[in-house]
Amino acid sequence: xxxxxxxGPLVEGNKTYGQISSDIMAPIDARPGMWWYLTMAIASxxxxxxxxxxxxxxxxxxxTWGLNNSVGWGWEIINxxxxxxxxxxxxxxxxxxxILRQRWRTSINRAAEAMTVVAVGCAAxxxxxxxxxxxxxxxxxxxxxxxxxxxVNFNSPLFWDFIAISxxxxxxxxxxxxxxxxxxxxxxDKTTSxxxxxxxxxxxxxxxxxxxxxIRFESLSFILGGIAAVLVVSVHSIVSTDFAVGVIPGWxxxxxxxxxxxxxxxxxxAMVMTMMVVVRKVYKLNDYITDNHMDAIARILxxxxxxxxxxxxxxxxxxxxxxxxxxxxxxFRNRVTGEYSVQFWGMxxxxxxxxxxxxxxxxxxxxxxxxxxxxxxxxGMWFERFNIVVTSLANDFLPSNWVSYSPTIxxxxxxxxxxxxxxxxVLLFFRYIPMIAISEVKGVLNxxxxxxx
Amino acid sequence: xxxxYKIGVFDEEKxxxxxxxxxxxxxxxxxxxxxxxxxxEVLHLLKRKxxxxxxxxxxxxxxxxxxxxxxxxxxxxxxxxxxxxxPFNSFPSFIVITIVLTIxxxxxxxxxxxxxxxxLFPGQEAVIxxxxxxxxxxxxxxxxxxLGGDAxxxxxxxxxxxxxxxxxxxxxxEKK
Numbered sequence: 001x002x003x004x005x006x007x008g009p010l011v012e013g014n015k016t017y018g019q020i021s022s023d024i025m026a027p028i029d030a031r032p033g034m035w036w037y038l039t040m041a042i043a044s045x046x047x048x049x050x051x052x053x054x055x056x057x058x059x060x061x062x063x064t065w066g067l068n069n070s071v072g073w074g075w076e077i078i079n080x081x082x083x084x085x086x087x088x089x090x091x092x093x094x095x096x097x098x099i100l101r102q103r104w105r106t107s108i109n110r111a112a113e114a115m116t117v118v119a120v121g122c123a124a125x126x127x128x129x130x131x132x133x134x135x136x137x138x139x140x141x142x143x144x145x146x147x148x149x150x151x152v153n154f155n156s157p158l159f160w161d162f163i164a165i166s167x168x169x170x171x172x173x174x175x176x177x178x179x180x181x182x183x184x185x186x187x188x189d190k191t192t193s194x195x196x197x198x199x200x201x202x203x204x205x206x207x208x209x210x211x212x213x214x215i216r217f218e219s220l221s222f223i224l225g226g227i228a229a230v231l232v233v234s235v236h237s238i239v240s241t242d243f244a245v246g247v248i249p250g251w252x253x254x255x256x257x258x259x260x261x262x263x264x265x266x267x268x269x270a271m272v273m274t275m276m277v278v279v280r281k282v283y284k285l286n287d288y289i290t291d292n293h294m295d296a297i298a299r300i301l302x303x304x305x306x307x308x309x310x311x312x313x314x315x316x317x318x319x320x321x322x323x324x325x326x327x328x329x330x331x332f333r334n335r336v337t338g339e340y341s342v343q344f345w346g347m348x349x350x351x352x353x354x355x356x357x358x359x360x361x362x363x364x365x366x367x368x369x370x371x372x373x374x375x376x377x378x379x380g381m382w383f384e385r386f387n388i389v390v391t392s393l394a395n396d397f398l399p400s401n402w403v404s405y406s407p408t409i410x411x412x413x414x415x416x417x418x419x420x421x422x423x424x425x426v427l428l429f430f431r432y433i434p435m436i437a438i439s440e441v442k443g444v445l446n447x448x449x450x451x452x453x
Numbered sequence: 454x455x456x457x458y459k460i461g462v463f464d465e466e467k468x469x470x471x472x473x474x475x476x477x478x479x480x481x482x483x484x485x486x487x488x489x490x491x492x493x494e495v496l497h498l499l500k501r502k503x504x505x506x507x508x509x510x511x512x513x514x515x516x517x518x519x520x521x522x523x524x525x526x527x528x529x530x531x532x533x534x535x536x537x538x539x540p541f542n543s544f545p546s547f548i549v550i551t552i553v554l555t556i557x558x559x560x561x562x563x564x565x566x567x568x569x570x571x572x573l574f575p576g577q578e579a580v581i582x583x584x585x586x587x588x589x590x591x592x593x594x595x596x597x598x599x600l601g602g603d604a605x606x607x608x609x610x611x612x613x614x615x616x617x618x619x620x621x622x623x624x625x626x627e628k629k
Contacts, residue, residue: 218496
């Protein structure tokens with residue numbers, strides 16, 4: 001149970017219900033500030049760079065990338081896994097914390113879900129482009145076809161991945177949209193603009209807030225929350241099996257599914273923190289996204305960081321303990337020391353050591369502390385994926401195959417482009433959609449207070 | 454024509470619940486209650502029940518069995534492919550797809566069921582008794598025609614006694 005006397009109120013500033021609606025609707029009604037247009041412009045340029053890179057990839061083929069016979073997976077797979085990891089914020093926040101009955105999730109879950117939808121969309125771009133001939137991507141759908149009918153390989157983790165990510169995208173979107181119905185209705189009923197009334201009225205699908213709607217709304221979120229909780233674990237487990245079923249040293253390990261899942265939640269929470277630290281400042285939403293919320297996220301990150309550290313140590317230990325000379329080589333000559341030691345130690349420092357600073361209350365309360373550490377985690381998680389994908393492939397069993405890999409400008413372009421797309425998506429979300437779930441915050445306004453008892 | 458609906462507007466959850474209780478004590482039928490957020494006590498008092506979880510279970514079982522049947526049909530009956538001597542019906546590796554697709558099937562079918570049962574469609578016109586019900590007011594609606602004039606007046610009196618800040622009378626016949 002939430003103990004208000006220990007953890008403070010979930011919503012500060014003695015708000016009334018009416019104030020909650022107008023505070024959260026304010027960014028939709030107001031003209032966005034200069035910073036919004038400026039960020040939008042920069043992000044759009046980045047996205048255009050990405051479109052150019054995608055055009056070159058489609059027009060000329062994968063030869064425009066820096067991949068070679070040994071390193072067949074490069075930045076595309078690194079960034080795919082990175083984005084999917086960030087996309088775990090939505091499920092982790094909305095669904096995991098929903099079934100754990102953590103009421104403090106209410107003011108953050110909407111934004112986390114929005115981030116998930118955009119991030120998973122960005123992630124899905126990479127495997128599609130990696131197919132080489134994107135226009136034949138539909139071959140992966142298991143439908144009765146004129147090629148046999150030849151079915152896809154249902155035993156392949158790469159196909160599981162396709163299923164998992166499409167399902168994840170659809171489910172997160174449904175869950176997100178359903179949660180917004182009552183808030184769209186609030187905007188419809190409260191706004192003075194005729195256009196907004198019509199548009200949000202259309203999207204609210206006739207929501208009135210009657211008891212026959214609420215009972216089904218509650219049932220539905222219970223069902224979706226319950227079954228989609230499996231997705232928190234399954235999506236990234238499946239991504240990890242893409243690697244773990246390979247016989248490549250450093251990939252072929254049973255540690256991978258939990259290691260990837262925890263890592264995904266880690267990067268998802270870190271990205272939520274990055275975004276929320278900025279958003280609560282620029283939109284002045286400190287009463288809703290309180291210091292206690294940031295504190296709770298920081299505590300979770302500290303704990304997950306310890307798990308990550310344990311996982312890194314376990315990997316290195318097992319390389320030695322297994323007595324397998326190839327594993328020994330990959331970990332000790334290729335990662336801990338050697339050509340890729342920068343990425344390895346970058347990963348360890350950013351993910352396992354820096355977040356430990358959150359043990360200090362002063363850092364948990366400081367805006368810069370939160371922002372910088374969460375950015376460090378995002379960077380560290382990128383290093384982790386680089387470490388896994390490239391180091392194992394570049395120096396494998398046969399020294400004559402050894403090559404080094406560096407990305408081309410096209411590969412960098414696609415990555416920068418997805419970051420641009422992500423920022424554009426998130427900015428549009430903040431502009432047009434209530435960024436905090438209005439109805440849910442009203443429901444927790446008096447949690448643990450005297451009125452409630 | 455007489456006024457069709459009597460509407461009690463409340464400021465707080467507490468007075469709303471008290472009012473519902475006293476209306477129910479006198480056996481005055483409540484048409485519906487509109488609130489800005491779900492209040493479980495209200496849903497409980499009005500005896501609102503949803504069969505959505507049962508429907509979800511049925512969708513889930515049907516979904517899981519159909520996905521398994523589909524995988525069996527494609528991999529064993531229609532076009533078996535030998536992957537290094539592994540069995541065609543490689544059940545353990547079918548589980549992953551079955552779980553994920555079952556979740557997807559349950560999500561989509563439950564959403565459609567929700568949409569039908571809660572009457573929420575794109576472009577659906579909302580029947581709004583009071584547009585503050587999605588903002589900061591809690592509203593009890595009494596069907597005055599159904600109850601008859603005297604009973605409706607009594608309901609209005611009970612609502613204002615138990616803390617309603619406003620009692621409104623509205624005729625929504627032309628809107629429907």
